[in-house]
Amino acid sequence: MGLSLLARHNPLASADEQRRILAGATSCSAFESTLASAKLPPLEATGIAVLQVNVGKLCNQTCRHCHVDAGPDREEIMSREVADLCLKALAQTDIPTLDITGGAPELNPHFRRLVGEAKSLGRHVMDRCNLTVLLVPSQADLAEFLATRQVEIVASLPSYRPSQTDAQRGDGVFEKSIQALQRLNQLGYGKEGSGLTLNLVYNPVGAFLPPKQEAIEAQFRRELKRLHGVVFNHLYTITNMPISRFLEFLIESGNYESYMERLANAFNPAAAASVMCRQTLSVGWDGTLYDCDFNQMLSLPVGHGAPQHIRDFDLAQLRRRRIVTGNHCYGCTAGSGSSCGGSVT
Secondary structure (H helix, E strand, O other), X not given: OOOHHHHHOOOOOOHHHHHHHHHOOOOOOHHHHHHHHOOOOOOEOOOOOEEEEEOEOXXXXXXXXXXXXXXXXXXXXXXHHHHHHHHHHHHOOOOOEEEEEOOOHHHOOOHHHHHHHHHHOOOEEEEEEOOHHHHOHHHOOHHHHHHHXXXXXXXXXXXXXXXXXXXXXXXXXXXXXXXXXXXXXXXXXXXXXXOOOEEEEEOOOOXXXXXXXXXXXXXXXXXHHHHHOOOOOEEEEOXXXXXXXXXXXXXXXXXXXXXHHHHHHOEOHHHHXXXXXXXXXXXXXXXXXXXXXXXXXXXXXOOOOOOOEHHHOOHXXXXXXXXXXOXXXXXXXXXXXXXXXXXXX
């Protein structure tokens, strides 16, 4: 499986050293060797179906698993200038989907402009929402704003059990999340025929892989309806990536090496061929371009000669670019695969 790089590293190394190992910055990564062993070529983009824009790290929550390291004290916020460059890139292409993420993306002062302008261009807009932001006093009309513009909401909910959700996201978060979901349901979100899509995202509370997406979706659907009257369209499972706060947790708990080997040993060639980066371009809060949001958090911009900033956007070059990979890519290729849209196989 090409695990020599993983096997020989020091699990007690500093976080910066772990990041260099994950990125394969010191030599050819184990992930690249695994691709070659599976007779797969280096990953290349096959187009751009999604422009994923990370508008900053400001958030009203501080979650244990957050690969963005977001929180209330973060000052990295996308400017109006960069937001306009993202809209310009959309306007000059036929990229069908704008995927807005953060932090809590809704707290960016240009979030609503991004939504409105993208909708006027006829694009599908997705908002990666932490749910509790809908209850922030300054966002009192946010749910209605999203519903009026038929924005798809992709909402993170670690568990249908209060204790597990609060353990990952903070005391009282589960109760607030349920209130937000009920409010969205009242507006029509998650209800058949409404045209308002509400999808949930599940990631494990711990150093293990998520269960089968279909099975956990059925559990969430049954328990949320039974206990809280909440309905939704789909549930996506996402593997916790060994990045930022989750990386720190793995190191501090002594689970880093075993978790990485678990990911690598579960490598699935079919998932590798279908990873989200092949159809996605990620834009950082400062306009830097990345193959995915995870590469963004490891400061691994697009490479191999592709433009590295949204001001230099060139569809012809970016839609056929070679993907920058590292050992964290095992997270997206383990088992059924993992993406911002859930399992890939």
